[in-house]
Amino acid sequence: MRYVMPNPILIGRTYYLRVRVPNDVAEFARGTMIAVLVGDKFVTVKVGDVVKVSLKSPDADEAKQRFTQVLAAVDAHWGGALRCGPARL
Numbered sequence: 001m002r003y004v005m006p007n008p009i010l011i012g013r014t015y016y017l018r019v020r021v022p023n024d025v026a027e028f029a030r031g032t033m034i035a036v037l038v039g040d041k042f043v044t045v046k047v048g049d050v051v052k053v054s055l056k057s058p059d060a061d062e063a064k065q066r067f068t069q070v071l072a073a074v075d076a077h078w079g080g081a082l083r084c085g086p087a088r089l
Contacts, residue, residue: 006071008055008063015055015063017070021047025078036073038066047077 008015021029029047036043038056045053051074055066 006067008060008067010060013058015057015060015067017053017055017067017074018050019071019074020050022078029078032077034074034077036070038070 006017006019009018010016026049030049032047033044034047034051036045036053038053043053045051053070053074055063055070057063057066
């Protein structure tokens with residue numbers, strides 16, 4: 001099986017992050033909300049089968065930088081909250 005690294009996607013004149021939800025958390029992730037920092041503003045997105053976030057930039061270099069930050073926040077959502085489950089207090 002070939003794994004393709006996610007990259008910013010140009011839709012119209014704006015770049016987007018678009019990643020599929022991992023199979024092991026898909027059941028729990030669907031319908032949850034993720035707050036991510038895009039540029040200097042927080043954006044809240046709802047998780048479906050994929051997560052799609054506008055990077056709010058037509059510039060490829062800026063989009064790559066924002067993409068890295070947004071993808072890290074999305075990965076943290078999968079790894080922290082969903083894979084580990086609730087924590088005991």
